[in-house]
Amino acid sequence: MPDRPAVCMITSEAHPIIKVGGLGDAVPALAKSLLTQGVDVRLLLPHYREVQAEIICSQDVGELQLGAHRFSVRMNESRIGALPVYLIDIPELYDRPGVYGPRLDEAHPDNLLRFAALSKAAYAVCKSLNWIPDIMHGHDWQSGPAACLSRLPEYQAAFPGLRHIITIHNIGYQGVFSSREYASIGLGESETAGCKLTLNGDLNMLATGISHCDAITTVSQRYAQEIQGPLGYNLENLIRQRKNQLFGITNGMDYDEWNPADDVFLPANYDSNKMQGKKICKQELQKELGLPQDDEKMLIGIVSRLVYQKGIHALAENSESVLPKLCNDPRLQVAILGSGEHWCEKQLQKLSTECDNIAVRIGYDTGLSHRITAGSDLFLMPSIYEPCGLSQLSAMRYGSIPVATATGGIADTVQDGISGFLFPSPQASTILKTIH
Ligand code: ADP
Numbered sequence: 444m445p446d447r448p449a450v451c452m453i454t455s456e457a458h459p460i461i462k463v464g465g466l467g468d469a470v471p472a473l474a475k476s477l478l479t480q481g482v483d484v485r486l487l488l489p490h491y492r493e494v495q496a497e498i499i500c501s502q503d504v505g506e507l508q509l510g511a512h513r514f515s516v517r518m519n520e521s522r523i524g525a526l527p528v529y530l531i532d533i534p535e536l537y538d539r540p541g542v543y544g545p546r547l548d549e550a551h552p553d554n555l556l557r558f559a560a561l562s563k564a565a566y567a568v569c570k571s572l573n574w575i576p577d578i579m580h581g582h583d584w585q586s587g588p589a590a591c592l593s594r595l596p597e598y599q600a601a602f603p604g605l606r607h608i609i610t611i612h613n614i615g616y617q618g619v620f621s622s623r624e625y626a627s628i629g630l631g632e633s634e635t636a637g638c639k640l641t642l643n644g645d646l647n648m649l650a651t652g653i654s655h656c657d658a659i660t661t662v663s664q665r666y667a668q669e670i671q672g673p674l675g676y677n678l679e680n681l682i683r684q685r686k687n688q689l690f691g692i693t694n695g696m697d698y699d700e701w702n703p704a705d706d707v708f709l710p711a712n713y714d715s716n717k718m719q720g721k722k723i724c725k726q727e728l729q730k731e732l733g734l735p736q737d738d739e740k741m742l743i744g745i746v747s748r749l750v751y752q753k754g755i756h757a758l759a760e761n762s763e764s765v766l767p768k769l770c771n772d773p774r775l776q777v778a779i780l781g782s783g784e785h786w787c788e789k790q791l792q793k794l795s796t797e798c799d800n801i802a803v804r805i806g807y808d809t810g811l812s813h814r815i816t817a818g819s820d821l822f823l824m825p826s827i828y829e830p831c832g833l834s835q836l837s838a839m840r841y842g843s844i845p846v847a848t849a850t851g852g853i854a855d856t857v858q859d860g861i862s863g864f865l866f867p868s869p870q871a872s873t874i875l876k877t878i879h
Pocket residue numbers: 463464465466468746747748780781782806807808809812831832833834835
């Protein structure tokens with residue numbers, strides 16, 4: 444490896460340019476950290492419609508052919524701090540509402556094409572910059588095809604000695620598509636060259652990436668173990684075959700982004716030596732959400748994608764679930780921010796009208812996510828599984844005590860009874876017992 448290794452990171456999210464969940468936090472945090480250690484790391488992601496970035500220059504990358512599709516590609520360059528970011532501009536694929544779909548529970552029908560194009564564009568951008576990375580580092584299934592392309596002779600000639608890493612942030616999302624869509628992505632040649640794209644008859648972009656990279660990392664040690672069993676969601680055999688190349692590395696968080704001592708989203712700042720500001724954050728949060736301003740009430744915060752993984756059934760599915768059971772409990776209040784599955788959004792909104800002590804905001808709101816983390820006493824994360832989890836890290840950073848499932852990265856980062864309270868699995872009765 445050279446003195447200053449060059450790493451091209453392919454990602455579908457990067458805060459503050461675009462973020463849906465923790466992937467958007469973890470990738471730029473890792474990249475910034477590598478940069479300060481002298482690595483020539485650069486991020487590459489799609490130029491979605493919602494991207495918020497100052498473009499410092501823009502250039503044509505040329506034409507990209509994927510099966511029968513042909514796109515003109517531009518590359519818009521931006522920065523996150525000192526970190527170079529290349530935004531792949533293909534309006535036909537990315538200039539529309541939503542990163543993965545118009546809603547969190549609805550995928551764009553051409554996601555295979557959209558993200559295969561991202562992988563292919565990564566090489567085209569490097570070539571156009573005359574930049575030969577030592578490592579292509581892809582994140583999640585969206586980068587899966589990148590590992591295959593380098594099997595092709597033209598790529599091997601242009602990128603000699605290139606190594607591939609894939610990081611699994613969530614094995615529950617694999618990028619599975621019908622093998623009929625095969626032709627549309629134009630990766631047939633790399634399959635002929637020995638890069639298998641299918642698993643059990645379907646195209647599987649995460650399996651493709653895992654099978655064909657030099658090293659696999661995932662976001663906690665516990666999760667590296669868990670995905671070799673039932674939490675591998677049908678990839679456990681593949682993961683076991685590759686376990687000598689698998690490394691569990693717990694995510695860090697960006698302490699500049701998440702610092703209660705100078706967080707601009709908060710009504711007052713504080714740190715562990717001067718906690719008065721946290722009291723003000725709680726009062727102001729109660730006011731902002733229309734909850735009675737009362738310091739004696741224990742305030743439980745939830746900030747989450749409202750999807751199966753996050754234990755939303757235990758929270759809100761029926762009258763025996765956690766939130767209906769806490770409804771109008773005079774001892775506590777609940778502040779919820781999230782978006783995702785429609786039934787859950789509706790159910791939460793109903794609870795917020797029926798229960799004086801439950802406030803709900805449906806949507807995505809960075810500022811409010813910080814204010815809930817700061818203003819709450821407890822932070823609830825009843826995840827079914829959690830590869831790492833950044834929310835419990837920010838909760839601990841902001842002095843809000845995590846009450847969460849002992850799974851994946853939560854189990855690796857929260858010490859039960861010391862820095863939080865853990866339950867073994869997210870059943871409503873167990874969660875309620877732990878809260879009480
Ligand atoms: P995941 O990546 O599975 O969603 P993590 O705990 O790793 O879970 O990270 C979630 C990140 O997304 C956190 O930074 C959290 O604050 C943020 N987040 C989740 N939902 C929302 C929302 N509705 N508005 C703002 N931020 C959100």
